[in-house]
Amino acid sequence: MSSLVLVMLVGAVVGTGVLLLVSVLDRSPVSGPAGLAQIDARRERGARTASLTADRRHRDESVRLRKVGAGVSDLLAARGIKLSSSITANLGIVGQSRETFLARTLLAALVGMFVPFIVLAFPLVTGMFGTPVIPLWLALLGAALGALMPWAQLNKDAEARRRDFRHVVSSFLDLVAMNLAGGRGVPEALQAATSISDGWAMVRIRDTLEAARLQGTTPWAALGQLGDDVDVDELRDLAAALALVAEDGAKVRDSLSARASSMRRKELADAEGRAAAQSQSMLVAQLLLCVGFLLFLTYPAVARVLGG
Incomplete structure (x- = not known):
């Protein structure tokens, strides 16, 4: 069974590598509108990079990540796929380039795709499950959840900033x-x-x-x-x-x-609303603690009655 799991992991890695290689080496003829769209996208990318001088974090971005993200960005632009305006605005307020965001999303999706294999490797090897096969939908679900993680973190950081x-x-x-x-x-x-x-x-x-x-x-x-x-x-x-x-x-x-x-009045109202929400969450936590304590106290008597 262990050899079968190893073969599955190797096959998944090879398949991902072939897919990325085909995407990178795809040099199909580009139409005139698509070529102009790529030129505009690169011009906007340069303008956004130059406008991020106030945030020092973009200078520490990995060059490899930016190169991978630039390839993904060009691939999406060639197919007419654009990021939504909300994501672009969040990247602008956070000070993160679109290429780095796309590269991190791709990397997180790949990691999420292999998480089910890693988590279920031991049960499969020990024979805990009847069949040593991981469903494809589980890997796709892990990839989707992994791709959503950078987006969720971006929204959280953008809201605060x-x-x-x-x-x-x-x-x-x-x-x-x-x-x-x-x-x-x-x-x-x-x-x-x-x-x-x-x-x-x-x-x-x-x-x-x-x-x-x-x-x-x-x-x-x-x-x-x-x-x-x-x-x-x-x-x-x-x-x-x-x-x-x-x-x-x-x-x-x-x-x-x-x-x-x-x-300033709006900011004060928002701060009061956040404080009220945090107080409400504390009340819910205290209520759950009280319920747990009551269950702890009443369990012996209930168990004795039901057992008797």
């Missing part, structure tokens, strides 16, 4: 309003507001404004694009308000302060 980013944006709005009240123009007010802190969110905003200055685009357009990249509505609202200041000469200092105040 987006909450921190909104907190920084509320402070940034107050600083911009104070600088506008001091008589500074919009670019000077934005630059002065970003120079207060060296936190990752403020550095991300500062790098965005610096890139806009070097590229010759307006700061509010760059902030709006950053809001789209990280899916933060408050940055889009700030970009629209600053555009009104530049185009129509509107006085939005009070509006920016009101937006910052409303954001």
Whole structure:
């Protein structure tokens, strides 16, 4: 039986290697639209990599992972498959490249596919099961669960970082309003507001404004694009308000302060909601402990009655 399990493992590894080799060596002719889509995807990849300067973790990403992920990304782009906008926004707020995410997803899927073989290897060898065959659906289920792990971790990290980013944006709005009240123009007010802190969110905003200055685009357009990249509505609202200041000469200092105040009230309400949810989970845990203790106390009497 052990030799049969070994043969199954070797066959699975060889089959996976053949599949990856065919995917890598597939050089079928590319149509014009597909070629243009690949060029656009590579251009967007370079822009995203350059925009992640505020997060130092992308510099520590493995080069091999990025190469594998780039191959997977090109393969998906050639077949017209794109990541959803929510995943792209989460990658933008976390500071992780799409290639690394795809490589980690592929690696996690491969590990998840072999987990059933590893877990059930001992029962199969000892003959605990009637047949030494692991169903294919079990391996596919393990691969699917493994592929979902990086996605779940990405959503969790993105939610936490987006909450921190909104907190920084509320402070940034107050600083911009104070600088506008001091008589500074919009670019000077934005630059002065970003120079207060060296936190990752403020550095991300500062790098965005610096890139806009070097590229010759307006700061509010760059902030709006950053809001789209990280899916933060408050940055889009700030970009629209600053555009009104530049185009129509509107006085939005009070509006920016009101937006910052409303954001802080929303953050306070969210914090209170999370605290209430944690308190509720603690109550459930205490209730379960009480039920377990009551069962422990009543079990001898119930067992004696039923046994008698």
